[in-house]
Amino acid sequence: MKPFSKPIYITRPLLPNREAVYRKIDEIFDSQWLTNNGPQHKHFEKVLVDYLQVSQLSLLNNGTSALQLACQALRLSGEVITTPFTFAATPHVLYWNNIKPVFCDIEENSWNIDPDKIESLITPSTSAILPVHVFGNPCNTESIKKIAERYGLKVIYDASHCFGIKINGQGIGTFGNISTFSFHATKIFNTIEGGALTCNDPTIKMRVDLAKNFGFQGEESVIVPGINAKMNEFQAAVGLLVLNIIEAEMEKRKKLTRIYQERLNEIKGITFLDKIDKKVDYNYYNFVIRVNKDKYGKSRDELYEELKKYNVFARKYFYPLCSEFQCYKNYPSSSSENLPIAEKVSAEVLSLPLYGNLTDGEVNKICDLISLIGVKLQ
Numbered sequence: 001m002k003p004f005s006k007p008i009y010i011t012r013p014l015l016p017n018r019e020a021v022y023r024k025i026d027e028i029f030d031s032q033w034l035t036n037n038g039p040q041h042k043h044f045e046k047v048l049v050d051y052l053q054v055s056q057l058s059l060l061n062n063g064t065s066a067l068q069l070a071c072q073a074l075r076l077s078g079e080v081i082t083t084p085f086t087f088a089a090t091p092h093v094l095y096w097n098n099i100k101p102v103f104c105d106i107e108e109n110s111w112n113i114d115p116d117k118i119e120s121l122i123t124p125s126t127s128a129i130l131p132v133h134v135f136g137n138p139c140n141t142e143s144i145k146k147i148a149e150r151y152g153l154k155v156i157y158d159a160s161h162c163f164g165i166k167i168n169g170q171g172i173g174t175f176g177n178i179s180t181f182s183f184h185a186t187k188i189f190n191t192i193e194g195g196a197l198t199c200n201d202p203t204i205k206m207r208v209d210l211a212k213n214f215g216f217q218g219e220e221s222v223i224v225p226g227i228n229a230k231m232n233e234f235q236a237a238v239g240l241l242v243l244n245i246i247e248a249e250m251e252k253r254k255k256l257t258r259i260y261q262e263r264l265n266e267i268k269g270i271t272f273l274d275k276i277d278k279k280v281d282y283n284y285y286n287f288v289i290r291v292n293k294d295k296y297g298k299s300r301d302e303l304y305e306e307l308k309k310y311n312v313f314a315r316k317y318f319y320p321l322c323s324e325f326q327c328y329k330n331y332p333s334s335s336s337e338n339l340p341i342a343e344k345v346s347a348e349v350l351s352l353p354l355y356g357n358l359t360d361g362e363v364n365k366i367c368d369l370i371s372l373i374g375v376k377l378q
């Protein structure tokens with residue numbers, strides 16, 4: 001089989017119409033207001049509250065800042081229990097808040113933090129649980145809530161992958177004390193760089209809004225030691241435009257996901273997250289497979305390398321585990337005995353190309369390649 005004539009990357013940013021962007025730029029230039037809660041920001045925040053079905057929302061310059069400010073707003077300290085199967089930002093924000101990340105193993109089927117393994121990691125220093133809804137698949141929020149209530153812990157959900165997701169019609173940003181979103185260019189919804197923090201408590205929003213602007217209350221009074229985490233007018237304007245096309249993008253990705261699922265179902269040793277709960281309105285952000293070398297004939301790494309020869313650039317998300325990073329690998333909770341499932345899953349996952357402009361034909365060809373590569377070495 002011939003390689004693709006152009007590189008096929010794991011994703012492409014969802015770009016709004018160019019003319020519409022130029023019109024937005026005109027609006028911003030006319031307003032002469034570039035950042036600091038300008039008209040685009042105000043409007044975007046309002047419409048996002050409705051779209052995400054949350055009660056409180058603060059726009060921020062990125063998803064990492066959202067996590068940072070969540071830790072600050074909840075006054076977290078000591079230790080926080082989190083997952084190693086996530087992007088680097090999740091444990092890093094704990095470290096930057098002088099909090100020790102404690103890694104908990106994940107569930108084999110959801111790839112999310114395993115609630116059954118949280119309790120044994122709780123110590124007198126534990127202040128919170130920081131689960132991640134990995135790839136937009138919601139965590140077991142009921143069980144996590146029960147544990148948090150039993151031990152008086154706060155819960156921050158890293159919902160970076162969850163734009164638009166609802167559970168039983170309820171916005172995913174309403175679970176836990178705080179949820180955080182990333183609007184990075186590679187996410188299904190983007191503001192180039194950007195993010196948001198959502199919660200149910202207006203006091204938390206007030207704290208975050210103060211902290212994201214150096215702690216200023218009015219012109220002359222600084223009441224907390226804040227930071228600069230503001231979303232600017234250009235980001236907010238892009239967000240407003242991308243919001244107009246997000247539903248269509250999700251539909252396209254859903255259709256392509258169905259092709260992947262039908263085709264890859266036929267290949268021995270290739271599995272994927274097909275058990276997303278029926279109660280969940282999913283966003284089809286990405287499509288991640290697991291490769292079982294014994295059944296498929298090649299390892300995840302071999303498949304990844306072979307695909308590259310055909311101009312297909314898949315990514316190993318999440319590999320390595322955060323607990324394997326130089327800065328965390330000596331933590332007691334990073335031991336292999338503590339994280340057997342996470343280590344196994346991380347060695348087998350591969351994120352395949354998925355974005356609205358990918359064609360049915362391209363997805364079918366990627367499936368043909370996966371089939372061929374497996375057979376070649378069997």
Ligand SMILES: Cc1ncc(COP(=O)(O)O)c(C=O)c1O
Nearest residue numbers: 062063064087089160182183184
């Ligand atoms: C799970 C997770 N958490 C946090 C982040 C950080 O978000 P950002 O890149 O917007 O700072 C990302 C993505 O980049 C992510 O995937």
